[in-house]
Amino acid sequence: DAKTTQPNSMESNEEEPVHLPCNHSTISGTDYIHWYRQLPSQGPEYVIHGLTSNVNNRMASLAIAEDRKSSTLILHRATLRDAAVYYCIPPNNNDMRFGAGTRLTVKP
């Protein structure tokens, strides 16, 4: 079964920041935290990953709690193209089961 907990849905206004939370309390010490997103009728695409430190890339930022039991994906300025289902996944021994994810709606 999935080892993550995310809100089912979130809404944001265009051009505003979005904070997508994820709880992964059973993560092991060496597992990376990955975030993917899935646009309609497409396969998931990689967004960002991290281990302990906060991470930034051109798509988003990832804030990881000190105890690593939770993380937050930050979209600094949401656009309509960011509307998607966002999944956080802590792969454990190649366990790539997905949770329900968070459906992000971006309003113009």
Place this chain on the structure above:
Amino acid sequence: GAVVSQHPSWVICKSGTSVKIECRSLDFQATTMFWYRQFPKQSLMLMATSNEGSKATYEQGVEKDKFLINHASLTLSTLTVTSAHPEDSSFYICSARDSTRSYGYTFGSGTRLTVV
């Protein structure tokens, strides 16, 4: 880098026939690939883990004789839906990991299967 090609992107078949879906890692070798099924408005459901040169590991409730998986090379895994029925209509997605990296998986673009 780390591109996964999935083919076909969509297919329509008649009940009782078989359909093969291919998943190729184009620029890396993948000892492990994953196959998922996704129904509308639902999350991805892991069907099986495909291991190069050995038998796939199926999730509980997934019929191995109906969903045949072959991972004969380090760049190709195939999923064959045998004797397809309308309830098999779904979005099938594969993923693979570049074993030279310690993180990250790449997903195919998915195959929309419609059984009529």
